Amino acid sequence: MIRSALPAALAAALIAAPAGAQQQRDVTPYIEVGQVLTADLQSGDVLTYSSIAAGVDASIQTRRVEVQLSYKYEHRIAWDKDLADENVHSGLARAAVQVARGVTLEGGALAARARSDIRGDAPGNLAGNVRNVSQVYSAYAGPTVATKAGDVDINAAYRFGYTKVEAPSLPAVIPGQPALDNYDDATNHLATVSAGVRAGAVLPVGLSVSGAWAREDVSQLDQRYDGKYARGDIVVPVTNELAAVAGAGYEKIEISQRDPLVDPATGRPVQDNNGRFVTDPASPRRIAYDTDGLFWDAGVVWRPSRRTMLEARVGRRYGTMSYTGSFSHQISATSGVQVGVYDSVQSFGRGLGRALADLPTSFDTGSDPFGSQFNRCVFGRQGSNAGGCLNPLLGSVTTANFRSRGVVAVYSRNFGRNRFGVGLGYDNRRYLLPPGIIPGVSLDGVTDETWYAQVSAGRQLSRRSSIDVDGYFNYFDSGLAGAPDVWGGGATASYNYSFGHLSAIASLGLYAFDQDIPGTDTDLSAQAMLGMRYSF
Template sequence: MRLLAAAIAATVIAGLPAAAQERRKSIEPYVEAAQVLVADFDSDEVLTYTSVGVGIDASIQTRRVEVQLAYKYEHRFSYNRDVADGDTHSGLARAAIRVTPHLTLEGGALATRTRSDIRGDAPGNLAGNVRNVSQVYSAYAGPTFQAGNGPIDVSAAYRFGYTKVEEPDISGVDPTQPPVDLYDSATSHLAQVTAGVKAGTVLPVGLSVAGAWQREEMSQLDQTYDGKFARVDAVLPVGAGLAVVGGVGYEKIKITQKDPLRDADGDIVRDGNGRFVTDPASPPRIAYDVDGVFWDAGVIYKPSSRLMLEARIGRRYESMSYTGSLQWQISRRSGLQIGVYDHVDSFGRQLQRDLAALPTSFRTPVDPFGDTYNGCVFGDTGTAAGGCLTDALSSIASVNYRARGVVGVLSMNAGPTTLGFGAGYANRRYHVPPGSSIIAGTSDDTWYAQFFASQALDSVSSVSGNVYANYFESGIPGAPGVFGAGANGSYYRSFGALSATATLGISTFDIEGEGNTSAQALLGLRYGF
């Protein structure tokens, strides 16, 4: 994360004229220290610790370059070993660099922490000693080519992705329960090309053809995903911004994995980090295999350049499929986005898909007790309202799955006031060879919502608040549903290069009647260079 962020910033800045650099850039490295207090209402335990961090906030927004980076490394110092010492990384980077009128280089990177085992604790914040949480790193990058000077529009893109997950420091699952594998790392490649003509240029009907190939290799159990796709779409305008659309295509998807190694008693062998050991004698077993035609049809409604609605129904992945989107630019700095999706995915591919959908200029809710980058991210322009990472980060899945759901983000920016609301529902049905894991044939559901508000009081002070709630339900037999919620509020004041923050918060989670509620307080100082 740190190397990618530094490389992006250095490349962009070096490519700008000196005057443009001075006029357009905003780069602030900083150091900060904070004192944190956590009071557990259930055990009456009070923990205190000090955190020290270094980071950078950077933004470059020009006609050809759009880059934003926010990254922080933090170390916690415990008192009397009541709180474990630890290092954490959190950050988000998005970049789009227009090299020529037709060629753009795009990338993104994420460092965050989230729930590891789908059956265990789901802490709403990360203050104090937390269980069942893993550090996650993910990044993608690649070029996009687009040309449309004649009657035919042509576009092509390539993306390389990488995702890495560290093992949790403290387990949140009863060790007597059957084990669930832990994610390690994966690399992916995506290449796609599209060509089309708009309605009325050559024919009354707009036509497009597209093809794509995607491959992912996961280190856990030598899993591989290989997907090849081709489709043809038609668009028929029927008047008043309304058009009928339809498409038909062919796809071939194959997912394979090897069996875990078992000992003499038939139990799965795990390494020192808790991950399943791959059986070297196992042949690749098919977890999912589809080869055939798919189709969809629907409508597009676009009464103006600021509003577009699309809805489709079809048959794909051997069942009915529903997709759609709404994009509404309410004003220059406010917008609404809603998406309905249906994909065969993995944790790494879905996380990179969500990351690529985030804007290159964003605002994130202030939450010093949690991880700023495992929920919703809000844009500051009406054309890019933002997105949520919660559907992928609700828990880390170590196998492939079919992902279906809906997510909506509302971002409103008016002078000194910023408001953001995100909510969604996600379902994952796992593709696993029979008998290889207790999650074979199961699915899980996640409901989530988040509200963020910020108000500048004057040129040197502001207040902000963040409220969230989520519910996760696993289909594993005996796995309980988990509800989590919390809220916090912060006051910020600047004294030049030095600034201070005071925050109060409360959080709770409940696992079928058993849970935890705690209050948090933080006082921090930051010095920017």
């Protein structure tokens, strides 16, 4: 199952790593026990639970092997009979292993908890009977090949991905709003190939051609995505640092699915025990999105040094104007900044796989004993990749495909005993569904918006002690008629003291979220934890 994908990524790297590289590995398994107190600051209710956990932190960084894994399994035992015991998985793995000259195996895996319904609760306190939260597992893997044929650079890659979402134990409750579908699982394939010559190698300009094929099969309502594209690009040097770029191509995308089974007595979709719509076996395949034609873009690339690069493009794609771009600056070997402007047709599964692939193979794990360190932004430890943010995807799980447009910026700095990271962004999703697919609610053409920000910092106070702090803010606008806007924010602080193999941790978290519903108050809560960890 997908739960074994995190350790598997590390195991593959260990097998592939040369003997010399294995001497530089750092693998630390551990067990942990803790006592957690959670309080509702409005009602005054105080709940407690005990935590028993096991995990592993591992890193291998050599010339041929780049791997990092941080994984934790936690079982929470409630002291109150009205609270359910919980099993929580949280972890992230990224790997890039050069198995031969020009051939690299890449992979990534994620275990985290996500907000299920963009209209519902946005809790930061994830202990106890929490509504609108699902456990998510996602992984991808595949080879990348880079070679040359004379002056021609040839690149190819293949990725296979899988995503699984457990149904929320307590669904979102939004007065007057019909239920939406719960995501189950999906598989996807992506194959790419390109060939090109650099400017000055054969001609004064650079030329390239590329193509890609993507396929995704989603279990919900037999949903299917099939996309193919081919394009050509030209690079015209203007100065040693600046070049004009342009490209054009052809693409065909088709998204289809079947209807849910409708109860004739109520007129509502039939749902199984997990709140997922049952597919109508008699339903024909319905087209949710279909585009077939040409696209183009043009812009500039500015590279004043090997550590700095800016690219900006404007064009026409998906039937409207499209704007994309990126900026990266490596401040030092351990610090950097990245900005990305994106526009693509995505889904939850494909988008999560792409976000995983963009994360660094050396990242900061922070210190969040409440299991939320991989729910938002991930900050890199190397200046060449400052990190990335998963907020737009994990902020709301959706079964529908969507056109995703937005901007994300990440700054990461590691200096001496200190670390510091900032991530912020905006995401706009326009849903692509056949009209009338869900009786009582129309998602086709609906646009939702997400704004997010996070600050994370840590300091090694001494050889034995350290402190970590983290703060975040999210704002969600579902775009659905009658649905509330929702905001959520919070902060955590943790102190660690090591006695050798044994270490102690004390943590405190404060959280708030609010739904724009008349007569409801802002939800305020706090968590505190005292725990011990033994590292082997």
